[in-house]
Amino acid sequence: MDDAPVPYDAFLLVSFGGPEGADEVMPFLENVLRGKRVPRERMLEVAEHYQHFDGISPINQQNRELLAAIQQRFQSDGIDLPLYWGNRNWHPLLPDTLAQMARDGRKRALAFFTSMFSSYSGCRQYRENIRDAQAAVGPAAPQVEKLRFAFNHPGFIEPMVQHVREGQRALDVDGDVPVLFTAHSIPMSMADYCSYERQLRESCRLIAGEAGLTNWDLVYQSRSGPPQQPWLEPDVCDVIAERDAEQKMDALLLVPVGFVSDHMEVIYDLDDEAAELCQQRGIRMHRCSTVGTHPQFVEMIAELVKERLQPGHPRRALGDLGCWHDVCPADCCQYNPTRPK
Incomplete structure (x- = not known):
């Protein structure tokens, strides 16, 4: 029996999502705040922030631009992985993306989260979202393994x-x-x-x-x-x-x-x-600007992928904390909310 792991055959960009029109703002915020004890007044206040910009969050378009830059970098680096994109809170939603990956026959993907720092909302919750999406898709859902956090890369x-x-x-x-x-x-x-x-x-x-x-x-x-x-x-x-x-x-x-x-x-x-x-x-x-699609940042994402595709590929990190783990420990980034009295 062959116990060798299935090769990586896809790249998945995982992000938060955002509305792209005035009629999408409240459904989006309801997704974001589902199960959280956030007063409706606060939801309406945040909704007003979006309405200042005609209900359009820039995050989805920025993710499209990042995907295009990553694809170009993959092509120049000879990384033969098709690219997919799934969001936590708005389209394209992770269950839909993983269903498409299953239809395309993808078995094992590397995921880059658009969060550079470890926390429940920036890591563990995304992994829970992926797990839930896999359950919704069923046995054909691909495996998804996150790339390491590169806050010091x-x-x-x-x-x-x-x-x-x-x-x-x-x-x-x-x-x-x-x-x-x-x-x-x-x-x-x-x-x-x-x-x-x-x-x-x-x-x-x-x-x-x-x-x-x-x-x-x-x-x-x-x-x-x-x-x-x-x-x-x-x-x-x-x-x-x-x-x-x-x-x-x-x-x-x-x-x-x-x-x-x-x-x-x-x-x-x-x-x-x-x-x-x-x-x-x-x-x-x-x-100051964020990293966005800066060429060095896009190159970094390709490097993180090469670390997993090519055994022995250099793993770069600055400072004292070194390279963060690839596989999260079982108790990593747990959330124990304290309820206000």
């Missing part, structure tokens, strides 16, 4: 350093400009069971070290839970207001290190809310 760090330097030039000030690295806040009951904060701080440290930053900090944005539930802090706008009150800031650089693309939360929370606060206080603010 040169292909992520170096593009972010470039964007920081571009921001410094755009502000054109003498001295050390204050820099706030931003990431999505998560509940403390989630943060306590994962390496989210540790990985974020390592990425910030690596970017700051390469860019020569000394006046920087990590802050959070996009909190959505009830006020009684502790979430990671401090909030980016709170920090801007507090720092400016303590010592007037002339300029500020915001670096959305926790995001891979300029999607809705980056655009609304930073380009709208934080930018408005800075304008009110007379602070010249520049928001």
Whole structure:
């Protein structure tokens, strides 16, 4: 009997999803918030964010552009894997994508999650989504194995350093400009069971070290839970207001290190809310780009695939944490929510 593993025969981009029209906003948010104790008032508030942009989130189009860039890179690198894309919350949904993969005869796929940091919502929940999609498809569903998190890979760090330097030039000030690295806040009951904060701080440290930053900090944005539930802090706008009150800031650089693309939360929370606060206080603010489809980032994704396709392929990582695991331990990124009283 041949126990050799089935060869990898597909690549799967796994992402969050977003609406692409006003009539899709509420169904999308209902998918996102199903089973969560988020007040309806908060859902309507977030819906209004989307309506500022005609109900269109940029994330799906950015994923299409990333897929096209990955496909081009695979072709130039001789990686013979067809590409698929499935979302957690909006079309193309993971069950539909895995059903298509089954119809195409795919047996074993490598998956890249559009999240660079370990957490329940950024890793384990996606793996649960994939498991549920496989169950819905049935025995013909392909195996899906995630690629390692590459928060400290040169292909992520170096593009972010470039964007920081571009921001410094755009502000054109003498001295050390204050820099706030931003990431999505998560509940403390989630943060306590994962390496989210540790990985974020390592990425910030690596970017700051390469860019020569000394006046920087990590802050959070996009909190959505009830006020009684502790979430990671401090909030980016709170920090801007507090720092400016303590010592007037002339300029500020915001670096959305926790995001891979300029999607809705980056655009609304930073380009709208934080930018408005800075304008009110007379602070010249520049928001750096995310990695998006930067060639080094796309090359990094191809490298992660080669690590799995080619035994002995070099595994690159900067800093002290080394290469993250390929296979998640059974207790990795568990979520033990604390219910507000």
